[in-house]
Amino acid sequence: MSALLRTEGLAKAYGGVQALNGASIEVSPGRITGLIGPNGSGKTTLFNVITGYARADAGQVFLDDRPITNFRPERVFALGIGRTFQLTRIFPSLTVLENMLIAAQHKERSRNPFAVAGGPASRRHAMELLEFTGIVSHASALAQTLSYGQRKLLELSYVLVADPDVVLLDEPAGGVNPSLINHLATRIRELNAAGKTFLIVEHNMDFVMRLCDPITVLDYGSVIASGPPDLVRNDPKVLDAYLGVGDDES
């Protein structure tokens, strides 16, 4: 089975810190791939390089075997990779619905930029997604009035509205209460059942182990293990990486 999203030997240094050091990962279509690793192991940098927010010093990114290395963010998105951010980034002074329409706009068929934002189809689709994630009652509220958990849901919703081939989630469960984590996991599983591919960075091991298969482990910017949860969980190198730096987040 060929990978939908693939990186080969990605390297990226910030000053003297080698954030990525030959990172090669694969995301298979229709799977929920987990990406874990101790703090500072390069997970977010990997996301940034894939989505065009940071430039790779070396290495390649492929989407469907097509090289997309160092494409600008708007292009990466248009090609079908959507992402969320660790600290959610929504548009605070737009309404929740308008946040959704921003992500939907590049799919609009009308080429007339002066057309009213969001045609009926876009709006309907946006409302459906908001309903799906459970924040539809806030559709006309300003996004800045949302709680932290609701912002996470909004970010997930508007990434989904564009219907990307691969969804990259950066710590979806971080700082979110347990019932909302369950809600999120359920939604992700449902979307996956409908055929959506995910790549998830997460510190919450329980969340990752329940949801993801396979799991890839990063340490010091390179992959040290990859495979089904049970295998990764018992891999001595992984235990070393976590215990070695004393990272006890779970």
Added chain:
Amino acid sequence: MARFLQAVADGISGGAVYALMAAGLTLIFGVLDIINIAQGILVVLAAYLSYALSVHLQLDPLLGLVITVPVMFVLGVIIQWAFIRRLRGRERTAMSLLVCYAVAVIIEGALYAEFGGTPVTIHMSYATSPTAQVHVLGFYLGYIYLIGFGLAVVAIAGIYLLLYRTKFGRSIRATTQDAVAARLIGINVDRVAAVTFGIGVAVTAAGGMVFGATNAFNPDSGYDLISRLLSIVILGGLGSIGGALVAAMFMVTLEEIVNIWQPTWAVVVYYAALVIVLFLRPNGLFGKKAVRAQ
């Protein structure tokens, strides 16, 4: 060639004074993340203070700094405390520009009311008369330029010492790096901001004195000054005092050199150079790349 070298010498000595005024601007930016667009009129205000002291009290402008520096410092603290401190939120950048502009307009009006629009110059017989100059290595340098250069060196060195050799300087640097974190480790960020604004404005006392002695000025002079100071701090990289120093020397020297052949276009070249440099290096010569959360 001699004229060329003379232009370079003038540029460096004149640039030092601009560097001093710009250092205040860039220091304020570093800590408060705002641009004090009133800096130009504050220089003019300081020049008028020196002028008034020398005319009415026969106080030597250089000696007058003992009065003008503290006055400008207090004024800076007041401006920050009364207006800037209150600005919060998303539009803070734009709002702070407008608030500083409003302060500038009020000062301009007050200066017109007090001194009128006729241009004046600060007289220092021993420093500004045509004969008061030294002849070194084939250049002629007026004493006032030497004084200005000396003042600039002393003041900038003073700011450096304050920033890197004192506990308070450490607080300033910490606030520059991350105001939220600084607050968390117990730094009184509001006090740091007020004092920094005060220091940034206080340097206009020395800058204004030299500016007033080398140029005829009136309340309108603030506009030309602020646009030059802005160019310098942006070119040097916002927040970088060393960058402001280099940029000031570069810009003033460039203008002096073009001035030899094409006096009418010197200023156009000045701004065109700014635009080109910024196009190539959006963060200025020594600016750090703007980092944002993620």
Added chain:
Amino acid sequence: MTTARVWQWSGSLLLLAAAAVFPLAFTNPAITNYGVYTLIFVAAASAWNIFSGYSGYISLGHAVFFGSGAYFTGIATRDWHYTGSQVFALLPLAGLVGAILAVPFGLLALQVRRHTFVVMTIAVFFIFQLMAYNLATTGGTSGLLAPTINYNAATYNNPFYYAAFAIAAGTITLSWLIRRSRFGLQLRAIRDDEDRARGLGVRAMQVKLSSFVISAVPVAMIGGVWWYYTTLVDPSSGFDPLFDVAVALMAFLGGLGTVAGPALGALIIEPAELYFQQQVSSGYIFLILYGALFLVVILIMPRGILPTAGELITKWLTRRKNGTGPTGQRPPVGASSSEVDPTTDDSQGQSPRASTASGLA
């Protein structure tokens, strides 16, 4: 919401009608003089807002377009020997000149953000002002004089009034169209978080540049009207550093990024400014008053009149509603809502059909 829209529409139409008949009702030239200048700034502030208000990039260089419009109209009138009302036919061309200038200006300045952008615009502004001083065709320091017009003295102001009125009304309409469009939404997303918007497929440079160019057009056109009306443009009045600050103040006072706010701000500030200038013989008192007003506005109403008023009205309405229903209560997050609540319908009047999430796959 629909009642609010009826109010908005009828209010706008009423204002439009009032502005249209204003010179017929007040025939005193001293009064219509106020009208002309006010409309000039209504147009300029509304146009500035299309770029700076919506995108959040504060331009202090729109005087470049104002001055260029004035100079273009002046030079064309002189060189092509236009007279009388013919000169008004040059205005669309002036707008075109503004648009053409805005392209390289925008391409340069829009590479940078925030403070650096502001300084870039100031630098370009000074370059233009100095060119006006130094070029042969601009008449240098003495500037360009407009030809005298043999209009009837009593209604002399009216052609200028209606020219400015047409441009102002057109600009506000354009601003409204943009605000509700996809383009406008992209601009406002850029204002909130440009990098994130790019990550969602917004072509940020293209969007910013388009709005910069669009906003330059009315400013250049109104600059042409201004030149013909004041009969003189020189480098310091055409390229006036206070122009952008005045326009920005108007937009801030009324409400930055709203459709009607900048016009409202201009309606308040420009007549007040003209009045003060006439009443207070010494200019400096005026400066102090102006600055003080400025400070008061920003410190008391940092978000402008319209957003503040809107907030108060919303608060008042919610309080009234809360007495009768549970509208103010948030449902718990994660509770699956089985039906789309019709009351959450947004103001665009597009009622989303209640449906399940089946459309996802």
